Amino acid sequence: MTTEAAPDGNASPPLPAETQSAIEVLEVELSLLWRRARATSHSLSRSVHPDLEPAAYGLLSVLLKQGGMRLTELARCIGVGKPxxxxxxxxxxxxxxxRKEADPRxxxxxxxELTPQGLAKMREVHDGRQRAFHSLLAHWDPKDLTTLAELIARLNDDAAR
Known part of the structure; x- marks a missing residue:
């Protein structure tokens, strides 16, 4: 067993060998998933515009999902600085x-906000991504999909803290 540093920098109790091993396997699998996700994000961004960076694609995705918002809200949503x-x-x-519009409030x-062109392009890309994701996971048991979604949500919650 080893003593691990907790996210707050304090030492946490030693991890059992089984837990340590499971975390290491998970880290390898998540690293592979994240590399694939970055490659997919790069490809999706280029399908929106050839000079688009993945970070900008993320902004467009937030605007597609949540609608128009102020720059500060958008920065907060993706966890990046205003500049x-x-x-x-x-x-x-x-x-x-x-486009930028005066805030009615x-x-x-x-x-x-997305322009009509931006909205159309993002819907097209989003729909294609959804079709690919459905195709990838169509053979999975719905209970497994639900469990995976719940576990990823839990991981995201822990990471947000």
């Missing part, structure tokens, strides 16, 4: 995928 998001939004605006602020 980085601002650069990406400037690019997205220059290629006609997003506060005329001094701006909402960032």
């Amino acid at each position: 980085s998001v601002s650069r990406q939004i400037s690019f997205l605006e220059s290629v006609g995928l997003v 506060d005329g001094r602020a701006q909402l960032i």
